[in-house]
Amino acid sequence: MSQPGRTTVLGTCHHDCPDSCGWVATVENGVAIKLRGNPDHPYSRGELCPKVNRFLNRVYHPDRLLYPLIRTGPKGSGEFRRASWDEALSLVADRVSAVVKVHGGEAVLPWWDAGTQGLIQMSSLDRRFFANLGASRLTGSLCGGTAKAGLASTYGSGLGADPAEVRHAKLIILWATNTRLTNRHLWPFIDEARKNGAKVVVIDPIKTMTAGSADWFIQPLPGTDIAFMLAIMHVLIRDDLIDRDYVSKHATGFDELKAHVADLTPEWAADICGVEVSEIEALAREYGTTAPSFIRTLIGAEHREQGAMFFRTLAILPVLTGAWRHRGGGLARSVGSWSADQVKEEVFDVPSETRQVSMNHLGRALLEDRIHALFVWNGNPLISVPSADLTRRGLQREDLFTVVSEQFLTDTARYADVIFPATTELEHFDVIPAWGHLYLGWNEPAIKPLGETVPNTELWRRLARALGMADPEFDTDDETLIRSALVDTDVELMRSKGYVRLNLPEVLMPYAEGGFATADGRAALYSPGLEQQGHGGLPVFRPSREGVTSEARARFPLMLMTPKNHTRFLNSSYSHHHGEKEDGPYFEIDPADASARGIGEGDHVRVWNDRAELTLRAKLSARLRPGLAVIPWGWWMDAAHANALTNDTLTDWGGGVAYSDTLVEAARVE
Numbered sequence: 167m168s169q170p171g172r173t174t175v176l177g178t179c180h181h182d183c184p185d186s187c188g189w190v191a192t193v194e195n196g197v198a199i200k201l202r203g204n205p206d207h208p209y210s211r212g213e214l215c216p217k218v219n220r221f222l223n224r225v226y227h228p229d230r231l232l233y234p235l236i237r238t239g240p241k242g243s244g245e246f247r248r249a250s251w252d253e254a255l256s257l258v259a260d261r262v263s264a265v266v267k268v269h270g271g272e273a274v275l276p277w278w279d280a281g282t283q284g285l286i287q288m289s290s291l292d293r294r295f296f297a298n299l300g301a302s303r304l305t306g307s308l309c310g311g312t313a314k315a316g317l318a319s320t321y322g323s324g325l326g327a328d329p330a331e332v333r334h335a336k337l338i339i340l341w342a343t344n345t346r347l348t349n350r351h352l353w354p355f356i357d358e359a360r361k362n363g364a365k366v367v368v369i370d371p372i373k374t375m376t377a378g379s380a381d382w383f384i385q386p387l388p389g390t391d392i393a394f395m396l397a398i399m400h401v402l403i404r405d406d407l408i409d410r411d412y413v414s415k416h417a418t419g420f421d422e423l424k425a426h427v428a429d430l431t432p433e434w435a436a437d438i439c440g441v442e443v444s445e446i447e448a449l450a451r452e453y454g455t456t457a458p459s460f461i462r463t464l465i466g467a468e469h470r471e472q473g474a475m476f477f478r479t480l481a482i483l484p485v486l487t488g489a490w491r492h493r494g495g496g497l498a499r500s501v502g503s504w505s506a507d508q509v510k511e512e513v514f515d516v517p518s519e520t521r522q523v524s525m526n527h528l529g530r531a532l533l534e535d536r537i538h539a540l541f542v543w544n545g546n547p548l549i550s551v552p553s554a555d556l557t558r559r560g561l562q563r564e565d566l567f568t569v570v571s572e573q574f575l576t577d578t579a580r581y582a583d584v585i586f587p588a589t590t591e592l593e594h595f596d597v598i599p600a601w602g603h604l605y606l607g608w609n610e611p612a613i614k615p616l617g618e619t620v621p622n623t624e625l626w627r628r629l630a631r632a633l634g635m636a637d638p639e640f641d642t643d644d645e646t647l648i649r650s651a652l653v654d655t656d657v658e659l660m661r662s663k664g665y666v667r668l669n670l671p672e673v674l675m676p677y678a679e680g681g682f683a684t685a686d687g688r689a690a691l692y693s694p695g696l697e698q699q700g701h702g703g704l705p706v707f708r709p710s711r712e713g714v715t716s717e718a719r720a721r722f723p724l725m726l727m728t729p730k731n732h733t734r735f736l737n738s739s740y741s742h743h744h745g746e747k748e749d750g751p752y753f754e755i756d757p758a759d760a761s762a763r764g765i766g767e768g769d770h771v772r773v774w775n776d777r778a779e780l781t782l783r784a785k786l787s788a789r790l791r792p793g794l795a796v797i798p799w800g801w802w803m804d805a806a807h808a809n810a811l812t813n814d815t816l817t818d819w820g821g822g823v824a825y826s827d828t829l830v831e832a833a834r835v836e
C-alpha cells in the first residue's frame with residue numbers, strides 16, 4: 167500500500183553483468199530507503215543479488231565522492247582538496263588545451279570501460295568531445311570483444327541463442343562459465359530444464375560453485391579446451407554422429423575439417439587436456455546423440471592467448487550436430503547482437519582517424535610518453551588491466567595530466583590530478599541494453615544527485631563548454647539522447663513497466679535454417695579469412711607462449727588463474743566495502759603443490775613471476791588440480807592485487823588480453 171510522501175521508481179541495474187536486473191526503488195522524502203528486484207521483470211523475476219541488494223549502502227556511503235577534487239600530494243597518495251566545479255573545469259581546460267597545443271590532440275587519451283553499461287552513461291557525448299580534441303582512440307576490450315570476434319569468424323557475427331531457451335534443452339554444457347555466480351538469474355532456467363530431465367555438464371579447470379551443482383564436471387587443464395573440442399569433432403565424424411544434411415546445406419569446409427581432425431584423436435587430446443580418453447569419448451557421444459543440446463559460455467575462456475580461437479572452435483560444434491535446428495539447441499554467449507536493429511549507439515559515433523591505443527596496454531602507452539593527458543571514467547584500470555605495475559608506473563608520470571570521473575576514490579582515482587564526482591544509477595537517466603537476455607531496461611532517476619555529482623553525459627557537456635566547443639550536440643539532454651539511439655522502441659511502455667522486450671519473435675532459432683551472417687550464409691568450418699590473417703583456416707590448438715621455454719616452465723611451474731570469485735563483488739566494485747566478508751585475498755593452491763613446497767593452510771606465501779611479487783595467505787583447496795593456482799580478482803591495491811602478476815599478451819584476434827595465461831612460483835615465507 168502506498169504511503170503519503172513515499173514513491174516507487176523503476177530502474178535497472180547498470181553493472182557489467184549479463185543479468186541487467188529490473189529494480190524498484192522506494193523513495194521517502196527524497197531519500198531512497200529500499201531497493202528490491204522488480205517482480206514483474208520476466209528474466210530477473212524480482213531478485214537482485216548479494217552485491218546490489220546492498221546498493222543503497224554504496225549510494226549513501228560516507229566515502230562517496232561528492233565534490234570535485236584537485237590533487238595536493240604526490241600521485242597515488244590520495245591527497246586532494248575540495249574544489250568548485252568552475253575551478254576544476256578551468257584547470258582541466260587550461261591543461262588539456264596546453265597539451266593539445268604543444269603535443270597535438272593525439273596526446274590526449276580517453277580510457278573507459280563498462281562501470282555502467284548504460285546506453286548513454288557508458289559512452290555517448292564523450293565520443294564527440296574527444297573527436298573534437300583530435301584525441302587518440304581507445305581500442306580493444308577487457309571483456310567480450312574477443313569472444314564476439316571468435317564467434318564471428320565461424321558465424322559471420324556474434325549472434326547466438328537466447329540464453330533463456332536453455333530451459334528447453336536436454337543436454338546443457340556450461341563451458342567456461344560460472345553461471346551460479348556470474349549469471350545467477352539464468353540458473354532457474356537451467357533448473358527448469360533439469361526438472362524435465364536435462365543433464366548439466368560443467369567444463370572448467372576449477373571446481374566452481376557451478377561445477378559443484380552439475381551432473382557431470384569435467385576438469386581440463388586451463389587453456390587446453392581447443393584440443394578437447396577438436397577431439398570431440400574427431401569422434402562426431404568418426405562415429406557419424408553429425409547432422410550431414412545440416413552440414414551440407416549450411417556449412418563450408420566440412421571436407422577440410424574432416425581431414426584436419428582425422429588424427430586429432432581423444433588419445434591426442436587427453437594428454438594435452440589432462441582428462442581421460444573415456445571422458446572425451448563420453449562427452450562427444452552424449453553431445454552427438456542428445457537433442458536439444460545447448461552450450462552456454464560467457465567470458466572466462468577469452469582471457470587467453472587463444473581466446474578468439476576458443477570461441478571460433480566452440481561455434482563449430484552445434485553446426486556439426488545440427489543442434490541449431492532444435493528449440494533449446496545451439497550456443498549462447500552475449501545477446502548484444504540481437505539488439506543491434508533497435509539500439510543504434512553508433513549514432514553517437516563521430517568519424518575520427520586518429521591513432522588507436524589498446525585499452526589493455528594502458529601502462530605501455532603511458533610509458534611511451536606520447537600521452538600527456540588521460541581521462542578515465544567507468545573503470546578502474548589500475549586494478550582491471552593486466553601487468554598492473556606498468557599501469558602504475560605510467561600513471562605516476564609527473565608530466566601526465568590525469569582526469570578521473572568516479573563515485574569512489576579508487577586506486578586509479580588516487581593518481582588523478584582532478585577528480586569529478588559521478589552520479590550512481592539511482593541518480594541519472596539511462597537505458598540498459600542487456601547482454602544476457604532480450605529486455606531493454608529503463609532507468610528512471612529515483613533521487614536527486616548527491617552533493618555535486620553529475621552523470622557522465624553532464625560531465626562531457628561541462629567540459630565541452632569549458633574548452634569552448636560550440637557543437638550544439640552538447641546541448642542535447644539525456645532523454646533526447648536516449649530516444650535518438652532507440653529505433654522502433656515503445657519508450658513509454660518501457661518507462662511504465664521498467665522494461666520492454668526487443669521486437670523479436672517469441673521463439674528465436676537464429677540458424678535453424680542456416681542463414682549465418684557470413685558472405686555465403688554458411689558457417690565457416692574452414693575460414694579463408696583466418697587463413698589469410700595467419701591464424702590457420704582450420705582451428706588449431708597452440709600452447710600458450712607464456713613459459714614456452716623449459717627454463718621458464720621450470721622457474722614458474724604453477725598456472726595462475728584470477729577469476730571472479732565473490733558473491734559480493736562486481737569486478738573491482740564493492741571490494742572496498744565487503745572485502746572482509748569475502749575472506750581474502752588469498753592464494754589458493756592444490757594440497758599436492760602445497761606440500762611439495764612445505765606450505766600449510768594459512769601460511770604466508772610469496773607468489774612471484776618476472777612481473778611482480780605478492781605476499782598472500784595460503785588456502786589449500788580441493789577445487790583445483792596440481793599445477794593450478796588461483797588468486798581471486800577484484801581487491802584493491804592495498805590488498806595483494808592479482809593483476810600485478812598477470813600476462814598482458816593480446817589475444818590472437820579480437821583485441822582482448824591473456825590474463826589467464828600466467829605462470830607463477832610460490833614459496834612459504836619463513
Ligand SMILES: Nc1nc2c(c(=O)[nH]1)N[C@H]1C(S)=C(S)[C@@H](COP(=O)(O)OP(=O)(O)OC[C@H]3O[C@@H](n4cnc5c(=O)[nH]c(N)nc54)[C@H](O)[C@@H]3O)O[C@H]1N2
Pocket residue numbers: 182279280281282287308309465543544545546547549550551552571572573574576588589590591622728729730736737738739799808809812825
Ligand atoms: N585478473 C583479472 N582481471 C580482470 C578480470 C578478471 O577476471 N581477472 N575481468 C575483466 C573484466 S571481464 C572486466 S569487465 C573488467 C572490469 O573492470 P572494473 O574496472 O573493475 O569494472 P567495474 O568494477 O565494473 O567498474 C569500474 C568503475 O566504474 C565506476 N562507475 C560505475 N558507474 C559509473 C558512472 O556512472 N560514472 C562513472 N564515472 N563511473 C562509474 C565504479 O565506481 C567502478 O570503480 O576487469 C577485467 N579485469
Ligand SMILES: Nc1nc2c(c(=O)[nH]1)N[C@H]1C(S)=C(S)[C@@H](COP(=O)(O)OP(=O)(O)OC[C@H]3O[C@@H](n4cnc5c(=O)[nH]c(N)nc54)[C@H](O)[C@@H]3O)O[C@H]1N2
Pocket residue numbers: 182183184309341342343344345347348349369370371372374386387388389390391463464465466467470727729730731732733734735736737738800826
Ligand atoms: N558475482 C559476480 N558476478 C559477475 C562479475 C563479478 O565480478 N562478480 N563480473 C561480471 C562480468 S564483467 C563478467 S565478464 C562475467 C563473466 O562471467 P564468466 O565468464 O562466467 O566468469 P569468469 O570468472 O570470467 O570465467 C568463468 C569460468 O571460466 C573458467 N575458465 C578460465 N579459463 C578457462 C579455460 O581455459 N577453459 C575452461 N573450460 N574454463 C576456463 C574459470 O575458471 C571460471 O570459472 O561475470 C559477471 N558477473
Ligand code: SF4
Pocket residue numbers: 179180181183184185186187210213214215216217218350351736
Ligand atoms: S549485478 Fe547482475 S545480478 Fe546483481 S543486480 Fe545487477 S544485473 Fe542483477
Ligand SMILES: [Mo]
Pocket residue numbers: 182308309310465
Ligand atoms: Mo566483464
